Amino acid sequence: MIIYFSATGNSLAVARQIAIATNDITVPLTEAVRKDLSTEHRVGLVYPSYDFNAPPAVRTLVERLKLNPQAYVFIIIPCGAQAGNSIWTIRHLLQKKGIEVSYSHKIRVPDNSAIVFGRNPNDQVWKFTRFANRLTTIISDVVAERKYLHFAWWSPISWIMGTNHMQQWMLRTFRPAVNEDKCIGCGTCERVCPMRNIAVDEKAGIGPHCTACLACLHACPQQAIEVGGKPTIKERQYRNPNIKLKDLLLREAH
Ligand SMILES: Cc1cc2nc3c(=O)[nH]c(=O)nc-3n(C[C@H](O)[C@H](O)[C@H](O)COP(=O)(O)O)c2cc1C
Numbered sequence: 069m070i071i072y073f074s075a076t077g078n079s080l081a082v083a084r085q086i087a088i089a090t091n092d093i094t095v096p097l098t099e100a101v102r103k104d105l106s107t108e109h110r111v112g113l114v115y116p117s118y119d120f121n122a123p124p125a126v127r128t129l130v131e132r133l134k135l136n137p138q139a140y141v142f143i144i145i146p147c148g149a150q151a152g153n154s155i156w157t158i159r160h161l162l163q164k165k166g167i168e169v170s171y172s173h174k175i176r177v178p179d180n181s182a183i184v185f186g187r188n189p190n191d192q193v194w195k196f197t198r199f200a201n202r203l204t205t206i207i208s209d210v211v212a213e214r215k216y217l218h219f220a221w222w223s224p225i226s227w228i229m230g231t232n233h234m235q236q237w238m239l240r241t242f243r244p245a246v247n248e249d250k251c252i253g254c255g256t257c258e259r260v261c262p263m264r265n266i267a268v269d270e271k272a273g274i275g276p277h278c279t280a281c282l283a284c285l286h287a288c289p290q291q292a293i294e295v296g297g298k299p300t301i302k303e304r305q306y307r308n309p310n311i312k313l314k315d316l317l318l319r320e321a322h
Pocket residue numbers: 073074075076077078079080115116117118119120121146147148149150151152177178179180181242279280281282308
């Protein structure tokens with residue numbers, strides 16, 4: 069089983085490509101926590117890095133996973149450039165649960181947070197061809213169940229960036245807000261938020277459990293979700309080219 073956490077589809081696209089090769093299924097992390105995975109013999113975790121660390125939501129959800137201690141567990145980070153401590157953090161969290169991570173790697177993909185800094189993530193699609201070989205390597209390593217930890221070492225700079233204090237600051241910086249003048253109450257953001265943190269009545273309302281993943285901002289058809297009061301520009305909204313909006317919509321809770 070390949071478990072993923074994905075706001076704009078990069079992690080889902082990588083998870084799917086691995087799953088095709090390993091003949092596995094892909095399951096969102098938010099659903100995987102509700103399953104008993106103790107009979108799975110191979111488990112992949114594919115999630116982005118946020119602020120040089122694993123997204124806070126991924127850390128909380130991985131704590132709840134019920135995994136087989138004998139399983140071949142691997143971690144892949146599709147990120148803009150820096151995986152930071154995102155592998156180290158989850159590896160150590162799993163170790164405390166008696167689970168060893170056998171393999172890890174990162175792959176560079178468009179940085180969906182570039183939009184917050186006035187840049188266009190779509191200008192970074194060149195990374196798909198530039199780093200295609202990396203994905204091929206990852207897939208063949210995982211199929212062969214090789215054991216090697218890439219990018220899994222602890223970095224003090226990433227640690228400083230990823231402390232709770234810094235992450236809270238980053239969360240505040242990246243946390244989106246709804247521009248009510250633009251919102252038409254279509255409900256897309258509600259269905260795409262992996263934290264189930266948005267409720268739409270006549271207008272969208274963002275709750276307190278935001279992990280600043282920017283899924284809502286990139287998916288809103290009216291560009292009504294903004295960060296720092298700056299207008300969201302349609303051309304800078306991003307979704308992985310191989311992923312459709314419907315692939316990112318939450319399935320009903322069961
Ligand atoms: C809040 C936030 C923080 C991010 N921080 C980093 C980072 O520290 N390093 C990095 O390389 N990419 C960073 N990114 C970019 C994402 O890791 C990257 O775009 C990833 O592929 C998104 O995955 P997804 O499309 O599956 O959601 C950040 C993105 C967000 C939303």
